[in-house]
Amino acid sequence: MQRSEVSAPADSETLRPAAIRHAQRHLARHLAALSEFCAIPSISADPNRREDVAQAAAWLAAQLESIGVRQSRVIPTPGHPIVYGELAASRPGQPTVLVYGHYDVQPDGPLEPWESKPFIPANRGEFLFARGAADMKGPLYATIAAVEAMLQQGSVPVNIKFIFEGEEETGSPNLGPFLEAHKTMLAADVCLNLDAGLLDYEAPTITYGLRGIVAMEIRVHGPRQDVHSGIFGGVVHNPAEVLARLIAALRDGGGGIAIPGFYDGVRLPDETERAELARLPITEASILEQTGVPALWGEPGFSPVERAGGRPTLEVNGLVSGCAGDSFATIIPASALARISFRLVPDQDPELVSSQLTRYLETLLPSTVRLEVKLLAGSPAILGERTSPATRALDRALAAAWEKPPYYQRGGGGIPIVSQMQSILGISSVLSGLAGPGDSCHGPNERLHLPTFERGIEAVIHFLHNFAQS
Numbered sequence: 001m002q003r004s005e006v007s008a009p010a011d012s013e014t015l016r017p018a019a020i021r022h023a024q025r026h027l028a029r030h031l032a033a034l035s036e037f038c039a040i041p042s043i044s045a046d047p048n049r050r051e052d053v054a055q056a057a058a059w060l061a062a063q064l065e066s067i068g069v070r071q072s073r074v075i076p077t078p079g080h081p082i083v084y085g086e087l088a089a090s091r092p093g094q095p096t097v098l099v100y101g102h103y104d105v106q107p108d109g110p111l112e113p114w115e116s117k118p119f120i121p122a123n124r125g126e127f128l129f130a131r132g133a134a135d136m137k138g139p140l141y142a143t144i145a146a147v148e149a150m151l152q153q154g155s156v157p158v159n160i161k162f163i164f165e166g167e168e169e170t171g172s173p174n175l176g177p178f179l180e181a182h183k184t185m186l187a188a189d190v191c192l193n194l195d196a197g198l199l200d201y202e203a204p205t206i207t208y209g210l211r212g213i214v215a216m217e218i219r220v221h222g223p224r225q226d227v228h229s230g231i232f233g234g235v236v237h238n239p240a241e242v243l244a245r246l247i248a249a250l251r252d253g254g255g256g257i258a259i260p261g262f263y264d265g266v267r268l269p270d271e272t273e274r275a276e277l278a279r280l281p282i283t284e285a286s287i288l289e290q291t292g293v294p295a296l297w298g299e300p301g302f303s304p305v306e307r308a309g310g311r312p313t314l315e316v317n318g319l320v321s322g323c324a325g326d327s328f329a330t331i332i333p334a335s336a337l338a339r340i341s342f343r344l345v346p347d348q349d350p351e352l353v354s355s356q357l358t359r360y361l362e363t364l365l366p367s368t369v370r371l372e373v374k375l376l377a378g379s380p381a382i383l384g385e386r387t388s389p390a391t392r393a394l395d396r397a398l399a400a401a402w403e404k405p406p407y408y409q410r411g412g413g414g415i416p417i418v419s420q421m422q423s424i425l426g427i428s429s430v431l432s433g434l435a436g437p438g439d440s441c442h443g444p445n446e447r448l449h450l451p452t453f454e455r456g457i458e459a460v461i462h463f464l465h466n467f468a469q470s
Ligand SMILES: [Zn+2]
Pocket: 102, 135, 136, 168, 195
């Protein structure tokens, strides 16, 4: 690998503040570049935006090139391309950080609620408004700005590999095969992922756990086709009713799940972890306000924060049968369909949960109907080591940039890339982010909080230095 001339390894305690000062001095330029990036409508889900997505990839590769990442390139996939680049540390024997990001964005949706056009970035107050500003062009660009500031001081303290994908918002269909095909190229000690957000601009956050998922379809088949209830009512069993009974039987009397064996693999959070979760600035009142429900619900014995991140759940995501639209007809429907999903925690096995559900439903099923159960998707939960060197490096980095210790949260959802990094490359991820709950990721008027963006750049500089020393 090419490298600019290497002087004697300078002290990180002089390089680090120098890099931070450099980033601060160049903030206006970074903001201009980020606005340029956000102006590219790289909506991965929209086939008409294919060229825009490609343009965003080219823009990123050029950006990496311009800061001194000489190996940067755009690598095609069957879908949208991946941008890749490498930098060598100033000294041999240093660890390697894989910096993950995605440059695609959500669709802009109905334009009416937007106060300024989604792809004409606008500065208002402390915010940059644009689709993708928070999720996650801003956080991604913060990693580039941080590395640029470090390179301006001569070198980076760790080996760095950048991987930026263009299909995160469509479920990363080509990322898994890409990781499989480039295992050696992507080898690293840890992955830094800033796509997990923070609890509040004043609450730097490390997401150390992500729940897994099992998504399934349950179909109950009755008569060959919809039949007249005046003729067959009372004689033919109604599949919609059978399905309703089956679904009701999945729940125990409280908020628990009644499927035999379901809780066997579930690991309970330990006391330290429960105490840490209790610190999180999330209250019953804040959840009531966010959702508009009259009261909270759920498994007794666990706080809302624990239930939403540390306990497994079951949700009915959709029900379809008979007159599901506006019309009404007196029929017995031919079939009834439920789409359900579980959120899993360590150490539950998605395949096992799927077969436990199927077996349980079969035992409950009356002989008057037929049952079809399909597993649509499954991935296990991820739980990071809260005491790993990378997590400690990130902890100290956030604490330095925010001048307060970070919060540790378990994310209720999953980030597929994190499981893929783990299962395919054997690389664990440290997760944080710069998008707050009010930044409308995926909604209208998406925005990036600029003081948080600035702290983010600083935190990345700290993280890379901290990790080099660990
Ligand atoms: Zn994202």
